[in-house]
Amino acid sequence: MAFEGLADRLQGTIKKITGKGKVTEQDVKEMTREVRLALLEADVNFKVVKDLIKRIKERAIGQEVLQGLNPGQQVIKVVKEELTELMGGEQSKIAVANKPPTVIMMVGLQGAGKTTTTGKLANHLRKKYNRNPMLVAADVYRPAAINQLETLGKQLDMPVYSKGTEANPVDIAKEAIDQAKEDHKDYVIIDTAGRLHVDEGLMDELQQIKDTVQPDEIFLVVDSMTGQDAVNVAESFDEQLDISGVVLTKLDGDTRGGAALSIKAVTGKPIKFAGMGEKLDQLEAFHPDRMASRILG
Numbered sequence: 001m002a003f004e005g006l007a008d009r010l011q012g013t014i015k016k017i018t019g020k021g022k023v024t025e026q027d028v029k030e031m032t033r034e035v036r037l038a039l040l041e042a043d044v045n046f047k048v049v050k051d052l053i054k055r056i057k058e059r060a061i062g063q064e065v066l067q068g069l070n071p072g073q074q075v076i077k078v079v080k081e082e083l084t085e086l087m088g089g090e091q092s093k094i095a096v097a098n099k100p101p102t103v104i105m106m107v108g109l110q111g112a113g114k115t116t117t118t119g120k121l122a123n124h125l126r127k128k129y130n131r132n133p134m135l136v137a138a139d140v141y142r143p144a145a146i147n148q149l150e151t152l153g154k155q156l157d158m159p160v161y162s163k164g165t166e167a168n169p170v171d172i173a174k175e176a177i178d179q180a181k182e183d184h185k186d187y188v189i190i191d192t193a194g195r196l197h198v199d200e201g202l203m204d205e206l207q208q209i210k211d212t213v214q215p216d217e218i219f220l221v222v223d224s225m226t227g228q229d230a231v232n233v234a235e236s237f238d239e240q241l242d243i244s245g246v247v248l249t250k251l252d253g254d255t256r257g258g259a260a261l262s263i264k265a266v267t268g269k270p271i272k273f274a275g276m277g278e279k280l281d282q283l284e285a286f287h288p289d290r291m292a293s294r295i296l297g
């Protein structure tokens with residue numbers, strides 16, 4: 001499970017400090033040093049760690065914490081609040097268009113889990129909000145991706161708009177939305193093409209789809225196992241497309257979790273969902289406060 005290493009390490013430090021009736025400035029310094037090392041080890045962006053530690057120190061070395069009733073616990077509370085804030089504070093919702101359908105564009109590198117997440121998100125919208133989504137196969141370069149989405153559509157018993165590999169992705173997206181209107185679908189989720197690396201051709205195509213369909217959300221799907229790379233990918237996609245949120249996949253794996261802790265700070269865009277497995281129901285709303293609790297025990 002993600003964050004295990006980070007959690008183990010921090011919990012040792014927490015035990016030490018919560019036992020104390022009196023916390024000195026030296027104690028806070030030692031603890032923040034441990035927190036800093038643990039976060040760097042978890043692959044959190046260097047600058048993000050630096051800023052976070054500075055804020056924790058400023059708050060924790062304040063008089064009220066040092067003289068409080070339970071100073072150790074108060075210090076931990078400060079760390080928890082700062083971690084939560086770092087990951088985006090309150091959890092964000094999915095947009096609803098004034099006039100249906102709400103259009104969501106899924107973007108990301110190949111293998112990140114984009115197609116799987118498209119299915120998971122559709123399932124989530126139906127189960128949680130009683131919505132009727134249509135899926136759109138706009139990755140025309142890989143027949144396997146189209147088949148995969150069609151299979152997911154069958155499993156979910158949901159329509160998949162597809163025109164095979166011959167049509168242009170911009171036209172597919174546009175026509176799919178017309179179709180969705182006709183069929184009274186309230187969400188259209190477009191599975192776009194991915195590449196192995198960020199490249200200009202792909203970005204141009206995504207930009208064209210964006211300009212044409214004017215999506216209500218652009219969700220970037222990133223693989224949390226790729227650590228710092230996930231943060232760089234998020235930065236590039238956001239620069240080009242001004243994404244509205246991030247879905248972090250494979251958080252069930254043996255990841256160090258650094259991406260979850262850096263993406264919001266680096267891009268300013270919230271992590272909206274976390275992929276916790278390969279199955280269609282293994283998508284969770286991302287709750288920064290719960291994640292911080294998981295890390296701090």
Ligand code: GDP
Pocket residue numbers: 108109110111112113114115116117148194249250251252253274275276277278
């Ligand atoms: P795409 O190329 O971005 O569309 O990626 P896919 O949706 O095909 O997913 C790539 C692989 O990652 C597949 O084997 C998925 O089952 C797997 N996958 C996707 N999301 C998750 C997740 O949250 N957890 C785990 N363990 N595997 C995932």
